[in-house]
Amino acid sequence: MREFTRNWRGRRLTVGALVLALSMVAGGVAVAAGGPAIQTITPRSANNITNLDVLRQQIRNYYGDPLGSGVFAPDSNYAKEASSEAATGAWWLTVVSKWHLHNGHGRPAIVLDVDDTTLATWNYEIFSNWAYNSTSNGTYVNGQLFPAVPGMVGMVKKAAAEGYAIIFITGRPAAQELPTLGNLTADGVGVDAGYPTPTTLNDGEDGLFTKPPVASYPAYLQAACAGDPNGSCTTVHYKTATRAHIESLGYDIVASFGDQFSDLTGGFADRTFKMPNPNYFLP
Ligand SMILES: [Mg+2]
Structure with a gap:
């Protein structure tokens, strides 16, 4: 176990x-x-x-992949549920963008997690039999092997067209920034999910936030995470402090999308959207 x-x-x-x-x-x-x-x-x-082997089968069925091939079905309950949440997000963003136009707030932005929010790791869950290992997972990350979460590319493209800054915040380490960007967008390597390029922020930072090593923390992470074990940010502290940093630059984070509750708690987002993920729990 x-x-x-x-x-x-x-x-x-x-x-x-x-x-x-x-x-x-x-x-x-x-x-x-x-x-x-x-x-x-x-x-x-x-x-x-629920018996663990029975539960694994239920999850495979949910992904429309009863034999565990690692490819989820476009008509699966997973795909329907993810697409439904993405559609709700798209509706919300359209409503708010019109409101923003008339009220002169900061530039509207959306924040997106990566794994199982914008990129689906189902193939890796099957490969690993739900047993995460950083080395084998790194093969999937560096090979850029993850397809888009259903419904999300269309939602993000629509948001970009409506003027939202597109910002990704992931717990993936900074060393995985380039393959993460390539998998999300289009670099001709592995899967190109087709998301818009992350927005360059008004202070020149790129809009794909990966997690730096502790020694390289910017001041806002040092301050937020000083009390965490070894000064290393918990997920909630890392993501919350990063959203606070983004809003300090004058952005209004209208929506935050994540598959884990630890992506979504902590504030600095007007509304949160929870993507489905029955495979693992990240505190
Ligand atoms: Mg995630």
Whole structure:
């Protein structure tokens, strides 16, 4: 059974560890220092827990990939749910853009997470049997192997056409910036998802924020994360402080899109949109 792994996504719980955590909250195996990362119930009986192999099959069915080929189906419930959330986001952005035009606020912006918000990692979940490993995952990242999340490219293109700054904030490390940009946009390597180029901000920064090493933190991350373990930002602190930094430049983040609640809490966004992801939990 897997435990926590430390990597660019912070402490990541796989499906297996999640189920373990459900059953062993006080058992010490899947418990991080300071307590379990996921606050949840303790089932009284195994009958209250979905069998892990059955759960994996349910997830494969949800992705329209019952045999686990690693390719999700365009008519799957996953694709429908992701497209529906993207469409709601597109509707919201159109409404707000018209309001913005008449009210002279800061330049409107949207913030997007990468993994399972704009790029779908289903192929890697199948490859790894939901067991994240930074080395094998790096093969997928550097090979630019992830297709777009359904509905999201159209939404982001529409937002760009309406005048929104397009900003990505990912927990991927700075060392993966170039392949991440290439996978998201179009560089002729691997998959080119077709998103607009991230907007260059008005202070000259590029609009794809990857997570720097602690020694290279800008002042706003140093300040926000001084109390975190080893001064290394938690996901919530990293993403929240980065959104605050963006708004300090005069942008109004009208919408923030993420697949993890840790992408979306912390404020500095007018509205959040939660993309579906039953595969892992990032505190
Ligand atoms: Mg994500």
